[in-house]
Amino acid sequence: MSNFSEILLTAIEALRLQKTRTALAVLGIVIGIGAVIALVSIGQSAQKSVENQISSLGSNLLTISPGAQSSGGVRSASSRTTLTYEDAQAIATDSSITTVNKISPELASRSQITYGKNNTNTQVIGATPTYLSVHNMTLQSGAFFSERDVTNQSKVAVVGPQVVSDLFGSTDVNVIGKSIRVNRISFKIVGVTSAKGGTGFQNQDNMILVPLETAQKSLFGMNYLTAISIEAKDKDSITQTQDEVGYFLLTRHKISDAASADFTIISQSDITSAATSVTNTLATLLAGIAAISLLVGGIGIMNIMLVTVTERTREIGLRKALGAERNVIITQFLTEAVVLTLLGGIIGMIIGILLSYIVSHFMSLPFTISFGSIILAIGVSGLIGVVFGWFPAQKAAKLSPIEALRYE
Protein backbone atom coordinates (compact mmCIF):
# COMPACT_ATOMS: atom_id res chain seq x y z
CA MET A 1 0.00 0.00 0.00
CA SER A 2 1.73 3.12 -1.21
CA ASN A 3 -0.15 5.32 1.21
CA PHE A 4 0.96 3.44 4.29
CA SER A 5 3.79 5.86 4.97
CA GLU A 6 1.21 8.63 5.00
CA ILE A 7 -1.02 6.71 7.38
CA LEU A 8 2.01 6.13 9.57
CA LEU A 9 2.85 9.85 9.55
CA THR A 10 -0.77 10.67 10.40
CA ALA A 11 -0.60 8.26 13.33
CA ILE A 12 2.66 9.73 14.64
CA GLU A 13 1.24 13.24 14.22
CA ALA A 14 -1.92 12.31 16.16
CA LEU A 15 0.17 10.85 18.98
CA ARG A 16 2.48 13.86 19.00
CA LEU A 17 -0.47 16.18 19.52
CA GLN A 18 -1.38 14.36 22.73
CA LYS A 19 2.04 14.05 24.33
CA THR A 20 0.98 13.55 27.95
CA ARG A 21 -1.65 11.01 27.07
CA THR A 22 0.69 9.16 24.73
CA ALA A 23 3.38 9.05 27.42
CA LEU A 24 0.96 7.69 30.03
CA ALA A 25 -0.50 5.12 27.65
CA VAL A 26 2.97 3.95 26.69
CA LEU A 27 4.10 3.72 30.32
CA GLY A 28 2.17 0.51 30.94
CA ILE A 29 3.88 -1.18 27.99
CA VAL A 30 7.26 0.25 28.99
CA ILE A 31 6.91 -1.29 32.46
CA GLY A 32 5.63 -4.58 31.09
CA ILE A 33 8.28 -5.06 28.42
CA GLY A 34 11.00 -3.68 30.71
CA ALA A 35 10.02 -6.19 33.39
CA VAL A 36 9.93 -9.10 30.93
CA ILE A 37 13.35 -8.27 29.45
CA ALA A 38 14.97 -7.61 32.83
CA LEU A 39 13.53 -10.67 34.53
CA VAL A 40 14.23 -13.04 31.65
CA SER A 41 17.78 -11.78 31.27
CA ILE A 42 18.49 -11.85 35.03
CA GLY A 43 17.01 -15.35 35.13
CA GLN A 44 19.31 -16.44 32.30
CA SER A 45 22.29 -14.86 34.03
CA ALA A 46 21.51 -16.66 37.26
CA GLN A 47 21.10 -19.93 35.39
CA LYS A 48 24.37 -19.46 33.57
CA SER A 49 26.15 -18.70 36.81
CA VAL A 50 24.75 -21.85 38.44
CA GLU A 51 25.82 -23.89 35.43
CA ASN A 52 29.31 -22.37 35.54
CA GLN A 53 29.65 -23.18 39.21
CA ILE A 54 28.53 -26.75 38.74
CA SER A 55 30.81 -27.38 35.78
CA SER A 56 33.69 -25.86 37.73
CA LEU A 57 33.31 -28.70 40.22
CA GLY A 58 34.77 -31.01 37.61
CA SER A 59 33.92 -32.09 34.12
CA ASN A 60 32.29 -35.45 33.47
CA LEU A 61 31.91 -35.87 37.19
CA LEU A 62 29.88 -38.63 38.85
CA THR A 63 29.42 -38.83 42.58
CA ILE A 64 28.58 -42.02 44.47
CA SER A 65 27.07 -41.33 47.87
CA PRO A 66 26.32 -43.93 50.52
CA GLY A 67 22.72 -44.69 51.36
CA ALA A 68 19.64 -45.34 49.31
CA GLN A 69 18.01 -42.76 47.20
CA SER A 70 15.84 -41.18 49.85
CA SER A 71 12.46 -42.82 49.63
CA GLY A 72 9.75 -40.68 51.13
CA GLY A 73 12.44 -38.48 52.62
CA VAL A 74 13.66 -41.17 54.99
CA ARG A 75 17.30 -42.21 54.87
CA SER A 76 18.44 -44.70 57.46
CA ALA A 77 21.49 -43.68 59.50
CA SER A 78 23.18 -47.04 59.17
CA SER A 79 23.32 -46.68 55.41
CA ARG A 80 25.92 -43.92 55.80
CA THR A 81 28.53 -46.63 56.20
CA THR A 82 28.03 -48.61 53.01
CA LEU A 83 30.87 -47.23 50.90
CA THR A 84 34.43 -48.27 51.57
CA TYR A 85 37.92 -47.54 50.26
CA GLU A 86 37.92 -51.12 49.01
CA ASP A 87 34.84 -50.37 46.90
CA ALA A 88 36.70 -47.49 45.30
CA GLN A 89 39.80 -49.57 44.66
CA ALA A 90 37.69 -52.36 43.17
CA ILE A 91 35.96 -49.92 40.78
CA ALA A 92 39.34 -48.57 39.77
CA THR A 93 40.76 -51.98 38.94
CA ASP A 94 37.84 -54.10 37.75
CA SER A 95 37.94 -55.06 34.09
CA SER A 96 34.16 -54.80 33.62
CA ILE A 97 34.42 -51.04 34.05
CA THR A 98 35.65 -49.48 30.88
CA THR A 99 34.63 -45.84 30.92
CA VAL A 100 36.09 -44.62 34.21
CA ASN A 101 39.03 -42.33 33.83
CA LYS A 102 39.89 -41.48 37.44
CA ILE A 103 38.40 -42.26 40.77
CA SER A 104 38.63 -40.31 44.00
CA PRO A 105 37.51 -41.87 47.30
CA GLU A 106 36.61 -39.22 49.87
CA LEU A 107 35.76 -38.91 53.54
CA ALA A 108 34.51 -35.48 54.48
CA SER A 109 33.73 -34.10 57.88
CA ARG A 110 33.91 -30.76 59.63
CA SER A 111 36.67 -30.04 62.10
CA GLN A 112 38.19 -27.28 64.15
CA ILE A 113 41.52 -26.12 62.68
CA THR A 114 43.94 -24.03 64.70
CA TYR A 115 47.17 -22.19 64.02
CA GLY A 116 48.51 -20.40 67.05
CA LYS A 117 45.63 -18.40 68.43
CA ASN A 118 43.67 -18.43 65.20
CA ASN A 119 41.09 -21.06 64.51
CA THR A 120 38.47 -21.86 61.95
CA ASN A 121 35.85 -24.53 61.46
CA THR A 122 35.94 -26.04 58.04
CA GLN A 123 35.49 -29.07 55.85
CA VAL A 124 38.26 -31.64 56.19
CA ILE A 125 38.41 -34.12 53.34
CA GLY A 126 40.35 -37.34 53.41
CA ALA A 127 41.43 -37.88 49.81
CA THR A 128 43.88 -39.56 47.46
CA PRO A 129 46.18 -37.90 44.87
CA THR A 130 43.48 -38.24 42.19
CA TYR A 131 41.30 -35.71 44.02
CA LEU A 132 42.68 -32.62 42.28
CA SER A 133 42.19 -33.69 38.70
CA VAL A 134 38.79 -35.30 39.32
CA HIS A 135 37.58 -32.03 40.84
CA ASN A 136 39.17 -29.82 38.25
CA MET A 137 41.47 -28.16 40.75
CA THR A 138 45.07 -27.01 40.68
CA LEU A 139 47.68 -26.01 43.25
CA GLN A 140 49.01 -22.48 43.50
CA SER A 141 51.98 -23.54 45.58
CA GLY A 142 53.59 -26.64 47.07
CA ALA A 143 52.74 -30.18 46.04
CA PHE A 144 49.92 -32.62 46.62
CA PHE A 145 50.50 -35.55 48.98
CA SER A 146 51.40 -38.87 47.39
CA GLU A 147 49.94 -42.36 47.36
CA ARG A 148 52.63 -43.21 49.92
CA ASP A 149 51.39 -40.48 52.25
CA VAL A 150 47.97 -42.11 52.04
CA THR A 151 49.16 -45.58 52.97
CA ASN A 152 51.61 -44.24 55.59
CA GLN A 153 48.90 -42.10 57.16
CA SER A 154 51.19 -39.05 56.93
CA LYS A 155 50.14 -35.95 58.85
CA VAL A 156 50.26 -33.62 55.86
CA ALA A 157 47.61 -31.26 54.51
CA VAL A 158 46.74 -29.30 51.37
CA VAL A 159 44.71 -26.23 52.27
CA GLY A 160 42.38 -23.92 50.40
CA PRO A 161 43.18 -20.19 50.08
CA GLN A 162 40.23 -19.27 52.29
CA VAL A 163 41.69 -21.38 55.10
CA VAL A 164 45.06 -19.68 54.63
CA SER A 165 43.57 -16.25 55.01
CA ASP A 166 41.42 -17.34 57.99
CA LEU A 167 44.35 -18.83 59.85
CA PHE A 168 47.26 -16.64 58.73
CA GLY A 169 45.44 -13.37 58.18
CA SER A 170 46.38 -13.08 54.51
CA THR A 171 46.64 -15.23 51.41
CA ASP A 172 50.08 -13.85 50.60
CA VAL A 173 51.77 -15.65 53.48
CA ASN A 174 53.99 -18.58 52.48
CA VAL A 175 52.45 -21.36 54.49
CA ILE A 176 54.28 -24.36 53.03
CA GLY A 177 55.94 -26.26 55.86
CA LYS A 178 53.89 -24.55 58.58
CA SER A 179 52.11 -26.74 61.10
CA ILE A 180 48.41 -26.47 61.83
CA ARG A 181 46.31 -28.52 64.18
CA VAL A 182 43.28 -30.48 63.08
CA ASN A 183 41.38 -31.98 65.99
CA ARG A 184 44.53 -31.22 68.06
CA ILE A 185 46.70 -33.36 65.80
CA SER A 186 49.53 -31.49 64.13
CA PHE A 187 49.59 -31.45 60.31
CA LYS A 188 52.27 -30.01 58.07
CA ILE A 189 51.00 -27.90 55.14
CA VAL A 190 52.45 -29.20 51.88
CA GLY A 191 50.33 -27.38 49.34
CA VAL A 192 47.77 -24.63 48.73
CA THR A 193 45.03 -24.95 46.14
CA SER A 194 44.32 -22.21 43.61
CA ALA A 195 41.37 -19.96 44.34
CA LYS A 196 38.26 -20.97 42.40
CA GLY A 197 36.13 -18.11 43.59
CA GLY A 198 33.46 -20.62 44.40
CA THR A 199 30.51 -19.38 46.33
CA GLY A 200 27.30 -21.05 47.31
CA PHE A 201 26.72 -24.63 48.19
CA GLN A 202 30.21 -26.06 47.98
CA ASN A 203 33.04 -23.65 48.55
CA GLN A 204 36.19 -25.32 47.28
CA ASP A 205 38.36 -22.52 48.59
CA ASN A 206 37.41 -23.22 52.18
CA MET A 207 38.59 -26.79 52.92
CA ILE A 208 41.53 -28.91 53.91
CA LEU A 209 42.64 -32.05 52.12
CA VAL A 210 44.47 -34.73 54.08
CA PRO A 211 45.51 -38.29 53.08
CA LEU A 212 42.46 -40.58 53.11
CA GLU A 213 43.80 -43.16 55.56
CA THR A 214 45.04 -40.42 57.90
CA ALA A 215 41.50 -39.05 57.98
CA GLN A 216 39.92 -42.47 58.44
CA LYS A 217 42.20 -43.80 61.17
CA SER A 218 43.82 -40.85 62.95
CA LEU A 219 41.25 -38.09 62.65
CA PHE A 220 37.75 -39.47 62.57
CA GLY A 221 38.06 -43.16 63.38
CA MET A 222 35.78 -44.16 60.51
CA ASN A 223 36.57 -46.84 57.98
CA TYR A 224 33.99 -45.83 55.41
CA LEU A 225 33.72 -43.11 52.77
CA THR A 226 31.28 -40.24 52.46
CA ALA A 227 31.67 -40.14 48.69
CA ILE A 228 33.42 -41.61 45.68
CA SER A 229 33.94 -39.13 42.88
CA ILE A 230 34.44 -40.57 39.42
CA GLU A 231 35.66 -38.86 36.32
CA ALA A 232 34.14 -40.48 33.25
CA LYS A 233 36.15 -40.76 30.05
CA ASP A 234 34.07 -38.18 28.26
CA LYS A 235 30.70 -36.49 28.37
CA ASP A 236 28.97 -39.06 26.16
CA SER A 237 29.95 -42.03 28.29
CA ILE A 238 28.56 -40.62 31.56
CA THR A 239 25.35 -42.64 31.34
CA GLN A 240 27.30 -45.77 30.52
CA THR A 241 29.65 -45.15 33.45
CA GLN A 242 26.66 -44.64 35.73
CA ASP A 243 25.24 -48.01 34.61
CA GLU A 244 28.55 -49.89 34.78
CA VAL A 245 29.49 -48.63 38.20
CA GLY A 246 25.99 -49.08 39.54
CA TYR A 247 25.79 -52.67 38.33
CA PHE A 248 29.28 -53.42 39.65
CA LEU A 249 28.51 -52.04 43.11
CA LEU A 250 25.17 -53.85 43.32
CA THR A 251 26.94 -57.14 42.58
CA ARG A 252 29.73 -56.34 44.98
CA HIS A 253 27.23 -55.45 47.74
CA LYS A 254 25.18 -58.55 46.87
CA ILE A 255 22.01 -56.64 46.20
CA SER A 256 19.74 -58.09 43.55
CA ASP A 257 17.12 -55.35 43.36
CA ALA A 258 18.36 -52.02 42.07
CA ALA A 259 15.57 -50.28 43.95
CA SER A 260 17.08 -51.24 47.29
CA ALA A 261 20.61 -50.13 46.43
CA ASP A 262 22.61 -48.87 49.40
CA PHE A 263 24.28 -46.12 47.37
CA THR A 264 23.30 -43.36 45.00
CA ILE A 265 25.09 -42.24 41.85
CA ILE A 266 24.50 -38.66 40.81
CA SER A 267 26.00 -37.24 37.64
CA GLN A 268 26.97 -33.69 36.93
CA SER A 269 24.06 -33.43 34.52
CA ASP A 270 21.64 -34.59 37.25
CA ILE A 271 22.79 -31.72 39.45
CA THR A 272 22.76 -29.31 36.55
CA SER A 273 19.27 -30.26 35.49
CA ALA A 274 18.01 -30.08 39.08
CA ALA A 275 19.48 -26.61 39.49
CA THR A 276 18.29 -25.61 36.04
CA SER A 277 14.78 -26.74 36.78
CA VAL A 278 14.76 -24.59 39.92
CA THR A 279 15.98 -21.51 38.10
CA ASN A 280 13.63 -22.28 35.22
CA THR A 281 10.66 -22.42 37.55
CA LEU A 282 11.68 -19.11 39.07
CA ALA A 283 12.20 -17.54 35.66
CA THR A 284 8.80 -18.77 34.46
CA LEU A 285 7.15 -17.39 37.56
CA LEU A 286 8.80 -13.99 37.12
CA ALA A 287 8.01 -13.93 33.42
CA GLY A 288 4.39 -14.74 34.33
CA ILE A 289 4.21 -11.74 36.62
CA ALA A 290 5.79 -9.58 33.92
CA ALA A 291 3.28 -10.90 31.39
CA ILE A 292 0.44 -9.83 33.64
CA SER A 293 1.81 -6.29 33.80
CA LEU A 294 2.04 -6.42 30.01
CA LEU A 295 -1.62 -7.42 29.84
CA VAL A 296 -2.54 -4.48 32.08
CA GLY A 297 -0.50 -2.24 29.79
CA GLY A 298 -2.40 -3.58 26.80
CA ILE A 299 -5.73 -2.82 28.43
CA GLY A 300 -4.45 0.71 29.03
CA ILE A 301 -3.73 1.03 25.32
CA MET A 302 -7.23 -0.20 24.46
CA ASN A 303 -8.72 2.34 26.85
CA ILE A 304 -6.76 5.22 25.35
CA MET A 305 -7.63 4.13 21.82
CA LEU A 306 -11.34 4.01 22.71
CA VAL A 307 -11.09 7.55 24.07
CA THR A 308 -9.28 8.63 20.91
CA VAL A 309 -11.93 7.09 18.67
CA THR A 310 -14.72 8.83 20.60
CA GLU A 311 -12.90 12.15 20.52
CA ARG A 312 -12.27 11.93 16.83
CA THR A 313 -15.75 10.74 15.84
CA ARG A 314 -16.27 13.77 13.57
CA GLU A 315 -12.90 13.24 11.94
CA ILE A 316 -13.79 9.60 11.26
CA GLY A 317 -17.13 10.64 9.80
CA LEU A 318 -15.44 13.15 7.54
CA ARG A 319 -12.83 10.63 6.38
CA LYS A 320 -15.58 8.16 5.55
CA ALA A 321 -17.61 10.81 3.72
CA LEU A 322 -14.53 11.63 1.65
CA GLY A 323 -14.23 8.01 0.61
CA ALA A 324 -12.18 6.22 3.26
CA GLU A 325 -13.19 2.58 3.25
CA ARG A 326 -13.53 0.56 6.43
CA ASN A 327 -10.16 -1.11 6.14
CA VAL A 328 -8.44 2.26 5.71
CA ILE A 329 -9.97 3.47 8.98
CA ILE A 330 -9.04 0.19 10.67
CA THR A 331 -5.48 0.48 9.37
CA GLN A 332 -5.25 4.06 10.60
CA PHE A 333 -6.26 3.28 14.18
CA LEU A 334 -4.39 -0.02 14.33
CA THR A 335 -1.29 1.80 13.14
CA GLU A 336 -1.74 4.33 15.91
CA ALA A 337 -2.07 1.57 18.51
CA VAL A 338 0.90 -0.36 17.16
CA VAL A 339 3.08 2.78 17.03
CA LEU A 340 2.14 3.37 20.68
CA THR A 341 2.99 -0.14 21.81
CA LEU A 342 6.15 -0.38 19.69
CA LEU A 343 7.34 2.87 21.18
CA GLY A 344 6.64 1.45 24.62
CA GLY A 345 8.30 -1.81 23.65
CA ILE A 346 11.50 -0.16 22.50
CA ILE A 347 11.75 2.13 25.53
CA GLY A 348 10.89 -0.79 27.80
CA MET A 349 13.53 -2.92 26.13
CA ILE A 350 16.23 -0.31 26.70
CA ILE A 351 15.19 0.10 30.34
CA GLY A 352 15.03 -3.68 30.78
CA ILE A 353 18.54 -4.15 29.35
CA LEU A 354 19.92 -1.36 31.55
CA LEU A 355 18.19 -2.81 34.58
CA SER A 356 19.48 -6.32 34.02
CA TYR A 357 22.96 -4.93 33.38
CA ILE A 358 22.87 -3.07 36.70
CA VAL A 359 21.48 -6.05 38.61
CA SER A 360 23.96 -8.53 37.14
CA HIS A 361 26.76 -6.05 37.82
CA PHE A 362 25.89 -5.71 41.50
CA MET A 363 25.17 -9.40 42.00
CA SER A 364 28.34 -10.27 40.05
CA LEU A 365 26.41 -12.48 37.66
CA PRO A 366 27.45 -12.83 34.03
CA PHE A 367 25.48 -10.28 31.97
CA THR A 368 23.57 -11.97 29.17
CA ILE A 369 21.07 -10.46 26.81
CA SER A 370 19.70 -12.73 24.17
CA PHE A 371 18.89 -11.55 20.68
CA GLY A 372 15.77 -13.68 21.02
CA SER A 373 14.40 -11.64 23.89
CA ILE A 374 14.87 -8.42 21.91
CA ILE A 375 12.96 -9.86 18.96
CA LEU A 376 10.37 -11.19 21.39
CA ALA A 377 9.95 -7.81 23.09
CA ILE A 378 9.40 -6.00 19.80
CA GLY A 379 7.17 -8.76 18.44
CA VAL A 380 5.08 -8.96 21.59
CA SER A 381 4.63 -5.20 21.88
CA GLY A 382 3.58 -5.00 18.24
CA LEU A 383 1.18 -7.87 18.78
CA ILE A 384 -0.31 -6.15 21.84
CA GLY A 385 -0.94 -3.11 19.68
CA VAL A 386 -2.81 -5.20 17.13
CA VAL A 387 -4.77 -7.19 19.73
CA PHE A 388 -5.78 -4.29 21.94
CA GLY A 389 -6.11 -1.81 19.09
CA TRP A 390 -8.42 -4.11 17.14
CA PHE A 391 -11.62 -3.43 19.06
CA PRO A 392 -11.29 0.39 19.04
CA ALA A 393 -10.32 0.34 15.34
CA GLN A 394 -13.38 -1.79 14.53
CA LYS A 395 -15.53 0.58 16.50
CA ALA A 396 -14.18 3.50 14.48
CA ALA A 397 -14.64 1.73 11.15
CA LYS A 398 -18.26 0.83 11.94
CA LEU A 399 -19.30 4.41 12.64
CA SER A 400 -21.90 5.65 10.21
CA PRO A 401 -20.61 8.76 8.41
CA ILE A 402 -23.72 10.86 9.03
CA GLU A 403 -23.95 9.96 12.71
CA ALA A 404 -20.25 10.70 13.05
CA LEU A 405 -20.49 14.03 11.22
CA ARG A 406 -23.36 15.13 13.47
CA TYR A 407 -21.45 14.15 16.63
CA GLU A 408 -20.71 17.10 18.88
Next chain:
Amino acid sequence: MITLAKITKIYTSEDVETRVLNGIDLQIEQGEFVAIMGPSGSGKSTLMHILGLLDVPTSGSYGFDGREVSSLSEKESARLRNKKIGFVFQSFNLLPRTTALKNVMLPMLYAGTEKTTKEQRASKLLEIVGLSDRLEHTPGQLSGGQQQRVAIARALAMDPKIIMADEPTGNLATSQSDEIMAIFKELNQQGKTIIMITHEPSVAKHAKRIIVLKDGDIVSDETNRGFKDV
Protein backbone atom coordinates in the same frame (compact mmCIF):
# COMPACT_ATOMS: atom_id res chain seq x y z
CA MET B 1 -27.36 12.62 -13.83
CA ILE B 2 -29.61 11.99 -10.83
CA THR B 3 -32.95 10.23 -10.95
CA LEU B 4 -34.92 9.58 -7.77
CA ALA B 5 -38.10 7.49 -7.92
CA LYS B 6 -40.41 7.02 -4.95
CA ILE B 7 -37.59 7.44 -2.45
CA THR B 8 -38.71 6.95 1.14
CA LYS B 9 -36.77 7.03 4.35
CA ILE B 10 -38.20 5.71 7.57
CA TYR B 11 -36.34 5.80 10.86
CA THR B 12 -37.43 3.30 13.47
CA SER B 13 -36.51 3.84 17.08
CA GLU B 14 -38.19 2.17 20.04
CA ASP B 15 -41.04 0.90 17.88
CA VAL B 16 -41.85 4.42 16.72
CA GLU B 17 -41.65 4.86 12.95
CA THR B 18 -40.70 8.27 11.71
CA ARG B 19 -41.32 8.87 8.03
CA VAL B 20 -38.79 11.43 6.95
CA LEU B 21 -39.15 11.15 3.19
CA ASN B 22 -42.48 10.36 1.62
CA GLY B 23 -41.75 9.03 -1.83
CA ILE B 24 -39.59 11.65 -3.50
CA ASP B 25 -39.45 11.79 -7.30
CA LEU B 26 -36.71 14.05 -8.58
CA GLN B 27 -34.50 14.55 -11.59
CA ILE B 28 -31.35 16.62 -11.67
CA GLU B 29 -29.36 17.05 -14.87
CA GLN B 30 -25.67 17.56 -15.35
CA GLY B 31 -24.76 21.25 -14.93
CA GLU B 32 -27.71 22.26 -12.77
CA PHE B 33 -27.42 24.48 -9.70
CA VAL B 34 -30.14 23.36 -7.33
CA ALA B 35 -31.04 24.78 -3.94
CA ILE B 36 -33.09 22.57 -1.65
CA MET B 37 -35.02 24.58 0.89
CA GLY B 38 -37.40 23.81 3.67
CA PRO B 39 -37.95 24.31 7.38
CA SER B 40 -36.07 22.13 9.82
CA GLY B 41 -37.60 18.67 9.99
CA SER B 42 -38.70 18.86 6.36
CA GLY B 43 -36.32 16.05 5.40
CA LYS B 44 -33.90 18.13 3.35
CA SER B 45 -30.82 16.92 5.22
CA THR B 46 -31.92 13.29 4.89
CA LEU B 47 -32.48 13.83 1.19
CA MET B 48 -29.02 15.30 0.90
CA HIS B 49 -27.48 12.29 2.72
CA ILE B 50 -29.22 9.90 0.36
CA LEU B 51 -28.19 11.95 -2.68
CA GLY B 52 -24.62 12.02 -1.34
CA LEU B 53 -24.55 8.23 -0.82
CA LEU B 54 -23.95 8.78 2.90
CA ASP B 55 -27.20 7.00 3.68
CA VAL B 56 -29.43 4.48 1.92
CA PRO B 57 -33.17 4.96 1.27
CA THR B 58 -35.69 2.63 2.90
CA SER B 59 -37.34 2.09 -0.48
CA GLY B 60 -37.37 3.53 -3.96
CA SER B 61 -34.73 3.71 -6.64
CA TYR B 62 -31.83 6.07 -7.09
CA GLY B 63 -30.05 6.35 -10.40
CA PHE B 64 -26.73 8.11 -10.17
CA ASP B 65 -24.59 8.76 -13.25
CA GLY B 66 -26.41 6.02 -15.16
CA ARG B 67 -26.23 3.46 -12.38
CA GLU B 68 -28.65 2.15 -9.74
CA VAL B 69 -27.13 3.02 -6.39
CA SER B 70 -29.97 2.64 -3.86
CA SER B 71 -28.48 -0.52 -2.37
CA LEU B 72 -24.73 -0.30 -2.91
CA SER B 73 -22.28 -1.93 -0.54
CA GLU B 74 -20.45 0.30 1.89
CA LYS B 75 -17.26 -0.14 -0.07
CA GLU B 76 -18.77 0.77 -3.42
CA SER B 77 -20.53 3.85 -2.10
CA ALA B 78 -17.29 4.96 -0.44
CA ARG B 79 -15.57 4.73 -3.83
CA LEU B 80 -18.34 6.63 -5.61
CA ARG B 81 -18.33 9.37 -2.95
CA ASN B 82 -14.59 9.65 -3.28
CA LYS B 83 -14.53 9.92 -7.08
CA LYS B 84 -17.78 11.59 -8.10
CA ILE B 85 -19.07 13.71 -5.22
CA GLY B 86 -17.50 16.67 -3.47
CA PHE B 87 -18.89 17.60 -0.05
CA VAL B 88 -19.03 21.00 1.59
CA PHE B 89 -20.39 21.11 5.15
CA GLN B 90 -21.87 23.85 7.29
CA SER B 91 -19.12 23.54 9.92
CA PHE B 92 -16.36 23.11 7.30
CA ASN B 93 -15.17 19.83 8.87
CA LEU B 94 -11.51 20.40 8.21
CA LEU B 95 -8.98 18.30 10.10
CA PRO B 96 -7.80 20.48 12.97
CA ARG B 97 -4.04 21.16 13.34
CA THR B 98 -3.57 20.02 9.76
CA THR B 99 -2.45 22.42 7.04
CA ALA B 100 -4.81 23.64 4.33
CA LEU B 101 -2.69 21.79 1.76
CA LYS B 102 -2.95 18.49 3.60
CA ASN B 103 -6.68 18.94 4.14
CA VAL B 104 -7.19 19.36 0.42
CA MET B 105 -5.01 16.30 -0.26
CA LEU B 106 -7.17 14.07 1.96
CA PRO B 107 -9.61 12.67 -0.69
CA MET B 108 -6.65 11.91 -2.95
CA LEU B 109 -5.09 9.88 -0.12
CA TYR B 110 -8.08 7.55 -0.25
CA ALA B 111 -7.92 7.38 -4.03
CA GLY B 112 -4.27 6.38 -3.87
CA THR B 113 -3.03 9.33 -5.93
CA GLU B 114 0.72 9.73 -6.21
CA LYS B 115 2.31 12.10 -3.72
CA THR B 116 3.71 14.76 -6.06
CA THR B 117 0.49 14.84 -8.10
CA LYS B 118 -1.47 15.29 -4.88
CA GLU B 119 0.60 18.23 -3.74
CA GLN B 120 0.54 19.95 -7.10
CA ARG B 121 -3.19 19.51 -7.51
CA ALA B 122 -3.96 20.60 -3.95
CA SER B 123 -1.93 23.79 -4.22
CA LYS B 124 -3.50 24.57 -7.60
CA LEU B 125 -7.00 24.13 -6.13
CA LEU B 126 -6.15 26.38 -3.19
CA GLU B 127 -4.95 28.97 -5.69
CA ILE B 128 -8.29 28.74 -7.52
CA VAL B 129 -10.20 29.51 -4.31
CA GLY B 130 -7.83 32.38 -3.63
CA LEU B 131 -5.74 30.90 -0.83
CA SER B 132 -2.39 30.45 -2.57
CA ASP B 133 -0.71 32.31 0.30
CA ARG B 134 -2.33 30.14 2.99
CA LEU B 135 -1.12 26.65 1.99
CA GLU B 136 0.63 25.92 5.26
CA HIS B 137 -1.98 27.53 7.53
CA THR B 138 -4.01 25.32 9.83
CA PRO B 139 -7.80 25.84 10.12
CA GLY B 140 -7.29 27.61 13.45
CA GLN B 141 -5.26 30.28 11.66
CA LEU B 142 -7.93 30.90 9.02
CA SER B 143 -11.20 32.86 9.08
CA GLY B 144 -14.51 31.05 8.62
CA GLY B 145 -14.75 32.12 4.99
CA GLN B 146 -11.21 30.97 4.31
CA GLN B 147 -11.89 27.64 5.99
CA GLN B 148 -14.94 27.11 3.81
CA ARG B 149 -12.86 27.90 0.76
CA VAL B 150 -10.35 25.25 1.83
CA ALA B 151 -13.32 22.88 2.14
CA ILE B 152 -14.43 23.75 -1.39
CA ALA B 153 -10.92 23.12 -2.70
CA ARG B 154 -11.04 19.75 -0.92
CA ALA B 155 -14.44 19.01 -2.52
CA LEU B 156 -12.81 19.61 -5.92
CA ALA B 157 -9.80 17.41 -5.22
CA MET B 158 -11.01 14.42 -7.20
CA ASP B 159 -12.59 16.60 -9.91
CA PRO B 160 -16.10 15.30 -9.10
CA LYS B 161 -19.15 15.83 -11.29
CA ILE B 162 -21.31 16.96 -8.39
CA ILE B 163 -20.74 19.20 -5.41
CA MET B 164 -23.12 18.78 -2.51
CA ALA B 165 -23.18 21.58 -0.01
CA ASP B 166 -25.07 21.36 3.27
CA GLU B 167 -25.81 24.89 4.55
CA PRO B 168 -22.42 26.04 3.25
CA THR B 169 -22.91 29.58 4.46
CA GLY B 170 -24.70 28.76 7.71
CA ASN B 171 -21.71 29.68 9.85
CA LEU B 172 -20.53 32.66 7.82
CA ALA B 173 -21.06 36.40 7.86
CA THR B 174 -22.84 37.89 4.83
CA SER B 175 -19.75 39.18 3.04
CA GLN B 176 -17.99 35.84 3.35
CA SER B 177 -21.20 34.09 2.38
CA ASP B 178 -21.31 36.06 -0.87
CA GLU B 179 -17.72 35.10 -1.64
CA ILE B 180 -18.59 31.44 -1.23
CA MET B 181 -21.66 31.74 -3.43
CA ALA B 182 -19.58 33.46 -6.11
CA ILE B 183 -17.22 30.48 -6.13
CA PHE B 184 -20.14 28.08 -6.45
CA LYS B 185 -21.56 30.05 -9.36
CA GLU B 186 -18.25 30.03 -11.14
CA LEU B 187 -17.86 26.28 -10.62
CA ASN B 188 -21.37 25.79 -11.96
CA GLN B 189 -20.48 27.83 -15.06
CA GLN B 190 -17.53 25.52 -15.58
CA GLY B 191 -19.98 22.62 -15.73
CA LYS B 192 -20.15 21.28 -12.18
CA THR B 193 -23.54 20.17 -10.92
CA ILE B 194 -24.21 21.84 -7.58
CA ILE B 195 -26.80 20.76 -5.05
CA MET B 196 -27.07 23.00 -2.04
CA ILE B 197 -29.20 22.84 1.08
CA THR B 198 -30.14 26.10 2.69
CA HIS B 199 -32.95 27.66 4.63
CA GLU B 200 -31.97 31.23 3.73
CA PRO B 201 -33.80 32.63 0.70
CA SER B 202 -30.96 35.12 0.21
CA VAL B 203 -28.61 32.19 -0.38
CA ALA B 204 -31.07 30.14 -2.40
CA LYS B 205 -31.56 33.00 -4.86
CA HIS B 206 -28.07 32.26 -6.23
CA ALA B 207 -29.28 28.88 -7.53
CA LYS B 208 -30.90 28.27 -10.91
CA ARG B 209 -33.52 25.95 -9.54
CA ILE B 210 -35.18 25.97 -6.12
CA ILE B 211 -36.86 22.91 -4.61
CA VAL B 212 -38.89 23.32 -1.43
CA LEU B 213 -39.46 20.39 0.88
CA LYS B 214 -42.07 20.11 3.60
CA ASP B 215 -42.80 17.11 5.82
CA GLY B 216 -41.00 14.77 3.49
CA ASP B 217 -42.64 15.89 0.30
CA ILE B 218 -41.58 18.23 -2.48
CA VAL B 219 -44.04 21.10 -2.32
CA SER B 220 -42.47 23.27 -4.96
CA ASP B 221 -39.86 22.85 -7.71
CA GLU B 222 -39.28 25.94 -9.82
CA THR B 223 -36.70 27.63 -11.96
CA ASN B 224 -35.30 30.67 -10.17
CA ARG B 225 -36.45 33.61 -12.23
CA GLY B 226 -34.25 36.00 -10.29
CA PHE B 227 -31.07 34.07 -11.18
CA LYS B 228 -28.27 36.28 -12.31
CA ASP B 229 -24.98 35.20 -13.76
CA VAL B 230 -21.82 36.41 -12.16
